[in-house]
Amino acid sequence: MALRSxxxxxxxxxxxxxxxxxxxxxxCMSTSDKFSVEVLPFxxxxxxxxxxxxxxxxxxxxxxxxxxxxxxxxxxAADMMYKAKLxxxxxxxxxxxxxxxxxIEAALTKEDAVITSYRDHCQHLSRGGTVxxxxxxxxxxxxxxxxxxxGSMHMYNRxxxxxxxxxxxxxxxxxxxxxxxxxxxxxxxxxxIAMYGDGAANQGQKYEALNMAxxxxxxxxxxxxxxxxxxxxxxxxxxxxxxxxxRGDYIPGLKVDGMDVLAVxxxxxxxxxxxxxxxxxxxxMDTYRYHGHSMSDPGSTYRTRDEISTMRQERDPVxxxxxxxxxxxxxxxxxxxxxxxxxxEVDTAVEEGKAAATPPNEWLWRNVYVAPANxxxxxxxxxxxxxxxxxxxxx
Amino acid sequence: xxxxxxxxRCNARVGRAPAARVAVKxxxxxxxxxxxxxxxKEIMMWEALREATDEEMERDPTVCVMGEDxxxxxxSYKVTYDLYKKYGDMRxxxxxxxxxxxxxxxxxxxxxxxxxxxxxxxxxFLLLAFNQISNNCGMLHYTSGGQFKVPVVxxxxxxxxxxxxxxxxxxxxxxxxxxxxxQLVAVSTVANAKAxxxxxxRSDNPIIFFEHVLLYNIKGETHDGDYCQSLERAEMVREGTxxxxxxxxxxxxxxxxxxxxxxxxxxxxxxxDLISLKPFDMETISKSIKKTRxxxxxxxxxxxxxxxxxxxxxxxxxxxxxxxxxxxxxxSQDVPTAYAYELEAATIVxxxxxxxxxxxxxxxxxxxx
Numbered sequence: 001m002a003l004r005s006x007x008x009x010x011x012x013x014x015x016x017x018x019x020x021x022x023x024x025x026x027x028c029m030s031t032s033d034k035f036s037v038e039v040l041p042f043x044x045x046x047x048x049x050x051x052x053x054x055x056x057x058x059x060x061x062x063x064x065x066x067x068x069x070x071x072x073x074x075x076x077a078a079d080m081m082y083k084a085k086l087x088x089x090x091x092x093x094x095x096x097x098x099x100x101x102x103x104i105e106a107a108l109t110k111e112d113a114v115i116t117s118y119r120d121h122c123q124h125l126s127r128g129g130t131v132x133x134x135x136x137x138x139x140x141x142x143x144x145x146x147x148x149x150x151g152s153m154h155m156y157n158r159x160x161x162x163x164x165x166x167x168x169x170x171x172x173x174x175x176x177x178x179x180x181x182x183x184x185x186x187x188x189x190x191x192x193i194a195m196y197g198d199g200a201a202n203q204g205q206k207y208e209a210l211n212m213a214x215x216x217x218x219x220x221x222x223x224x225x226x227x228x229x230x231x232x233x234x235x236x237x238x239x240x241x242x243x244x245x246x247r248g249d250y251i252p253g254l255k256v257d258g259m260d261v262l263a264v265x266x267x268x269x270x271x272x273x274x275x276x277x278x279x280x281x282x283x284x285m286d287t288y289r290y291h292g293h294s295m296s297d298p299g300s301t302y303r304t305r306d307e308i309s310t311m312r313q314e315r316d317p318v319x320x321x322x323x324x325x326x327x328x329x330x331x332x333x334x335x336x337x338x339x340x341x342x343x344x345e346v347d348t349a350v351e352e353g354k355a356a357a358t359p360p361n362e363w364l365w366r367n368v369y370v371a372p373a374n375x376x377x378x379x380x381x382x383x384x385x386x387x388x389x390x391x392x393x394x395x
Numbered sequence: 396x397x398x399x400x401x402x403x404r405c406n407a408r409v410g411r412a413p414a415a416r417v418a419v420k421x422x423x424x425x426x427x428x429x430x431x432x433x434x435x436k437e438i439m440m441w442e443a444l445r446e447a448t449d450e451e452m453e454r455d456p457t458v459c460v461m462g463e464d465x466x467x468x469x470x471s472y473k474v475t476y477d478l479y480k481k482y483g484d485m486r487x488x489x490x491x492x493x494x495x496x497x498x499x500x501x502x503x504x505x506x507x508x509x510x511x512x513x514x515x516x517x518x519x520f521l522l523l524a525f526n527q528i529s530n531n532c533g534m535l536h537y538t539s540g541g542q543f544k545v546p547v548v549x550x551x552x553x554x555x556x557x558x559x560x561x562x563x564x565x566x567x568x569x570x571x572x573x574x575x576x577x578q579l580v581a582v583s584t585v586a587n588a589k590a591x592x593x594x595x596x597r598s599d600n601p602i603i604f605f606e607h608v609l610l611y612n613i614k615g616e617t618h619d620g621d622y623c624q625s626l627e628r629a630e631m632v633r634e635g636t637x638x639x640x641x642x643x644x645x646x647x648x649x650x651x652x653x654x655x656x657x658x659x660x661x662x663x664x665x666x667x668d669l670i671s672l673k674p675f676d677m678e679t680i681s682k683s684i685k686k687t688r689x690x691x692x693x694x695x696x697x698x699x700x701x702x703x704x705x706x707x708x709x710x711x712x713x714x715x716x717x718x719x720x721x722x723x724x725x726x727s728q729d730v731p732t733a734y735a736y737e738l739e740a741a742t743i744v745x746x747x748x749x750x751x752x753x754x755x756x757x758x759x760x761x762x763x764x
Binding site for chain 1: 459485486488490491493495496497498499500501502503504505506507508509526527530531536537538539540541542543544546575576578599600625627628674676677678709712713
């Protein structure tokens with residue numbers, strides 16, 4: 001079977017195999033059939049880790065690949081737009097870390113809550129947002145995810161329980177504990193995911209949140225996306241202990257290969273079940289960002305280009321899934337077609353973003369408050385303006 | 396009498412004298428005769444705040460309280476006394492001592508639709524939570540494009556007490572006033588405390604709700620029934636013609652003590668309790684200034700950058716032609732509150748200073764005529 005599939009692939013890729021034979025092959029193996037993949041074993045702290053065999057299917061992998069590829073293309077487009085000065089201010093890119101959010105989504109529903117830091121473009125996407133919304137927001141246009149008012153670091157999606165998008169390092173962690181508190185208060189069978197980085201792991205408010213979560217058994221999963229650099233400072237220069245998954249002390253933790261979407265998925269399924277029954281758990285995702293901290297940071301003054309290129313060659317999360325799909329006999333042409341369609345989607349989103357209108361001046365005083373009554377606020381010249389309220393921004 | 400002993404214990408713990416030093420004058424309500432006491436019960440301000448909390452928690456299951464010692468201990472100023480017995484530990488949550496952490500937690504919960512009342516044991520402690528209050532509380536509705544409301548009430552005592560030392564005697568209302576998206580309210584009477592807290596809890600905006608350490612034991616009557624007071628309207632305390640005195644919180648009583656003195660001297664001051672420190676009720680304020688043509692601000696906030704500084708600027712800019720005298724502003728000195736009694740008294744505004752200020756303003760204007 002393996003030999004046949006290899007030759008089919010080769011021939012198929014070379015375009016030498018007629019479509020009929022390819023289709024015949026696929027009819028033998030259904031794309032929804034489950035198969036097992038081995039991932040790197042998990043490191044555990046105060047808990048018995050799950051085994052390192054993950055069940056998946058072609059269908060699932062295709063879905064994951066599409067999402068990750070979309071994330072990748074979107075972030076690269078953002079890079080180009082930033083260099084073209086169409087995106088200003090801060091822009092923190094997620095390329096390299098796609099497997100983390102994609103794997104998390106594979107284990108969750110939209111009833112679970114997610115909150116993260118400023119590196120949030122791909123979270124917005126995975127939580128049901130569109131590339132168009134992200135692009136328009138980055139360009140400060142009214143069609144953006146936050147109507148052009150938030151920018152790169154402040155994207156949210158209420159319907160999908162995505163709570164942003166937070167600018168201050170670590171401030172989202174207590175918010176995440178609050179999301180879990182509300183879930184427990186309302187007796188919902190859901191978890192909250194509070195994401196932060198290795199830099200934020202040294203914030204005091206993280207420990208305040210851990211303590212409260214542990215005290216009240218809040219259903220929160222603390223996900224530390226350890227990309228090994230807090231802006232320009234390597235983890236070993238900022239943290240006495242960089243085994244982040246152990247730093248919850250009495251709170252159990254797992255360390256996961258964050259470049260492998262299946263490992264992330266398995267660990268998050270485990271974590272969700274644990275959190276619902278017992279309370280908080282820390283997941284350290286061993287991941288990497290190809291770009292610098294943000295677009296202002298070249299990303300090469302504190303790490304070697306060799307390190308970056310080695311990561312790309314050996315552990316790239318998107319490439320890994322692609323290779324796995326091809327190894328499982330998935331049609332390379334189908335992958336190419338999907339990639340082409342994603343590229344088109346991203347390019348269209350960029351063009352639409354460029355063409356979109358900026359938020360009108362009337363929106364300056366819109367939604368500062370909710371349904372304000374008798375509120376007269378003062379303008380620059382000292383005259384008065386009544387703030388308006390319209391959550392739909394219809395005018 | 397367990398209540399009395401526990402109050403005495405409470406007073407002893409915070410080093411308070413049993414009775415408030417300033418005599419409480421009857422409240423004057425605009426246009427209405429003084430309320431004749433039928434069988435109405437007088438309660439203390441902490442009880443009024445407790446009633447408001449209890450009524451709102453009963454009415455709406457999403458209302459909850461969180462803070463240090465609000466539950467089993469009974470609340471350090473008794474505002475949540477025994478409420479945990481009625482509503483349980485989750486709805487009256489004893490938090491660890493981590494203001495930044497539990498403020499963030501309260502805001503996160505509010506984003507999902509709960510209505511937490513976050514208590515700062517002293518408003519000064521909330522400096523530790525300033526980032527959460529400024530960024531995640533005030534700004535969130537705007538930056539999320541109107542998606543997330545943050546209906547929190549952040550309440551607690553502030554102001555200068557009785558020799559509590561500098562760090563527990565902060566008057567920092569003004570530190571919060573520049574935060575976009577929040578409302579600031581300062582209560583002063585038993586009636587407005589209950590009515591304003593009810594409104595604050597029902598409001599979908601984040602409200603920073605300033606109580607005062609020395610006012611928890613003042614007595615008064617609450618309004619009947621489910622009375623909610625507007626969060627954006629100032630209160631007319633005493634109608635007059637000579638001068639508009641704008642004040643809030645405990646300074647209202649200092650002003651009224653001065654007014655007793657001024658009445659004897661033949662003055663007729665108008666006293667307005669600002670209530671809403673952000674936004675200012677410019678309708679009431681400008682109506683008063685147009686009538687009296689003199690404005691005096693009496694506040695406990697700091698001179699530099701205080702609430703009065705903002706109000707003075709606004710009055711000068713928008714009501715300059717209505718003024719016969721520059722705006723006068725009595726605020727507390729820009730010093731840490733000393734421990735020694737005399738120095739503490741010299742830090743904040745005293746009634747005699749209010750009397751002098753009014754006399755000075757009125758005589759200067761009279762002389763100019």
